[in-house]
Each structure stands twice: as C-alpha cells, then as structure tokens.
Amino acid sequence: MELNSRSSLFENAKNGDRRSLAKLLTRIENGEEIDIPTTKSAWVLGVTGPPGAGKSTLIDRLASHWSENKQRVAILAVDPSSPITGGALLGDRARMVHSNPTQVYFRSISARGNHGGIPNGLEAMIQALSESGWDRVIIETVGVGQGEFAVISVANRILLVDGPDRGDVLQAEKAGILEIADLIACNKSDLPGSLNAMKSVEDGLSYSDNPPPVISVSSLTGDGIENLVHRLEALEPDLGKSTARAKISLESVMISRIRRSPLYDDVVHDISQNKITSKQGAERMESNYGRI
Numbered sequence: 001m002e003l004n005s006r007s008s009l010f011e012n013a014k015n016g017d018r019r020s021l022a023k024l025l026t027r028i029e030n031g032e033e034i035d036i037p038t039t040k041s042a043w044v045l046g047v048t049g050p051p052g053a054g055k056s057t058l059i060d061r062l063a064s065h066w067s068e069n070k071q072r073v074a075i076l077a078v079d080p081s082s083p084i085t086g087g088a089l090l091g092d093r094a095r096m097v098h099s100n101p102t103q104v105y106f107r108s109i110s111a112r113g114n115h116g117g118i119p120n121g122l123e124a125m126i127q128a129l130s131e132s133g134w135d136r137v138i139i140e141t142v143g144v145g146q147g148e149f150a151v152i153s154v155a156n157r158i159l160l161v162d163g164p165d166r167g168d169v170l171q172a173e174k175a176g177i178l179e180i181a182d183l184i185a186c187n188k189s190d191l192p193g194s195l196n197a198m199k200s201v202e203d204g205l206s207y208s209d210n211p212p213p214v215i216s217v218s219s220l221t222g223d224g225i226e227n228l229v230h231r232l233e234a235l236e237p238d239l240g241k242s243t244a245r246a247k248i249s250l251e252s253v254m255i256s257r258i259r260r261s262p263l264y265d266d267v268v269h270d271i272s273q274n275k276i277t278s279k280q281g282a283e284r285m286e287s288n289y290g291r292i
Contacts, residue, residue, distance in 0.1 A: 013132040028121035042130035046155030048141045053163040054187040057219035065229050067103035074105040074134040078141050123154050153248035157235050160184045164197035180241050181212045189218040
C-alpha cells in the first residue's frame with residue numbers, strides 16, 4: 001500500500017497535481033528513499049552570492065522570462081536553519097513578485113544544520129521535479145561560504161551574483177566557488193558606481209586561470225536579463241568543473257549520511273564532554289560503519 005501511495009503521488013505530480021508534488025517532495029526531504037524513474041537529465045541552475053546581492057529578485061526575473069516563454073520553472077530555496085532548533089524562516093518567496101505562479105513552482109528548504117553538506121534528498125527532489133515536467137530547476141543558496149559550495153555542486157550550471165562595492169568575489173574565491181562558477185552577474189546595474197564595481201570584479205579575476213565571464217544586470221529594472229538568459233542557455237558542460245562538482249557532491253552525501261547515523265549524536269556528546277577525543281570518536285564511528 002505504501003509503495004502504491006508513493007507511485008500514485010509521483011503519477012499525480014506528473015499530471016500537474018501540485019498537492020501531490022508537495023507531498024512527494026516532503027517525503028523525500030524527510031529522508032524517505034523514493035526511487036524516481038530517470039528518463040532525462042535535469043536542467044539545474046545553482047545561484048549563489050552574498051546576502052543582499054539580490055539573488056532572489058534576480059531569480060524572480062529569470063523565472064518570469066522563462067515562464068513567459070511557456071517554460072515551467074521550479075525554484076528550491078535553501079534557507080539557513082537555527083543550530084539550536086533546526087528551524088528556518090523560509091521567507092525567500094516574499095521577493096518573488098514578477099513570476100507567473102501558474103508556470104512557477106516555489107519551495108523553501110531548511111538546511112537543517114547540514115552546513116557543508118547537501119540537504120536531505122535534494123538530488124532526488126530535483127529529479128522528481130524534472131520528471132514531473134518542470135523544464136528549469138533553480139537552486140538558491142544562502143551565501144558564498146563552504147556550505148553553499150556543497151549545495152550548488154548538484155547543479156550543472158552555476159551563477160555567482162555580486163553587487164556594487166561589495167568586494168565579495170574575493171570571499172567567493174576563498175570558498176572555492178570560482179572553481180565551479182560558470183558565470184558572474186554583477187547585479188544592481190541601476191545604481192551609481194555599478195560599472196566601476198563590475199570592472200573591479202574583472203580586475204580581481206585577472207589572476208585566475210580560466211575565470212568565468214562577468215556581465216551586468218539589474219533585477220530591479222530588468223536590464224541585461226535577456227543577455228543573462230542567453231548566456232545561461234548557451235553554457236556547455238565543462239568536464240573539469242563537472243569532476244570538481246562530482247567530488248564535492250560525493251563528499252557532501254557522505255557527510256550527510258554520517259550525521260544521520262544513530263551513533264553520531266552520542267559520539268558528539270562524548271567529545272563535547274571531553275570523554276573522548278575527536279580522533280577516538282571517528283574511530284568509534286568507523287568501527288560500526290566501516291572506515292571512511
């Protein structure tokens with residue numbers, strides 16, 4: 001009966017039932033192992049950048065453009081979670097004002113403390129959306145730190161968003177984002193000094209090997225959005241970056257599985273109480289689940 005229920009949810013989601021899709025994604029997010037038939041490769045865009053750079057409004061513009069061209073867009077926004085309660089505000093949808101709701105599906109996902117790891121079932125959720133007829137899947141992250149580096153590794157196109165006078169490209173370079181970013185969008189081109197900001201970004205990349213191209217856009221006015229869409233759609237898979245993403249994705253899945261282990265909390269508690277060292281804790285985990 002349970003298997004039939006899962007199958008029914010998936011079939012209903014494929015037929016356009018959003019309630020069934022929401023239930024299916026919730027089951028996946030809660031850790032259920034659900035096999036999603038794979039008939040095609042999902043088109044996935046990862047969007048990262050510092051808080052305040054305008055990621056959500058830029059994503060809204062992208063979704064609006066694609067939905068106006070009869071393409072269905074699904075947005076998964078990974079929100080930070082409290083390290084104490086595990087809760088999250090899940091408020092990114094408040095900035096989505098231009099998109100056609102009939103052609104766009106939005107879902108917030110709590111990181112649930114998976115800093116440095118991929119949130120539970122993210123890859124399966126992406127596949128479920130793609131197989132349910134959503135042409136574009138966009139993943140929005142919190143910022144440009146190491147945790148976001150892992151999340152966007154599941155995407156096959158990665159956009160780094162920066163804003164005027166922020167200087168956060170250097171932080172992105174420290175985090176390793178530039179190693180896998182395909183394109184940098186300097187947002188808020190409507191503000192004074194935006195062209196100088198774009199030049200400073202380009203200058204900052206001048207010492208990088210094979211740096212990603214930099215373009216100017218405004219999520220407020222819509223300037224540059226068509227060029228951004230064209231660039232994203234024209235991107236070809238980069239084998240070198242694909243290998244880097246695969247390594248990060250594999251490591252992140254391993255981290256997530258370790259943290260879901262029944263023994264994990266006990267080991268963390270004993271380390272925090274100085275009963276054992278971190279090395280001894282790792283050895284205890286390995287004795288139960290094999291050497292990693």
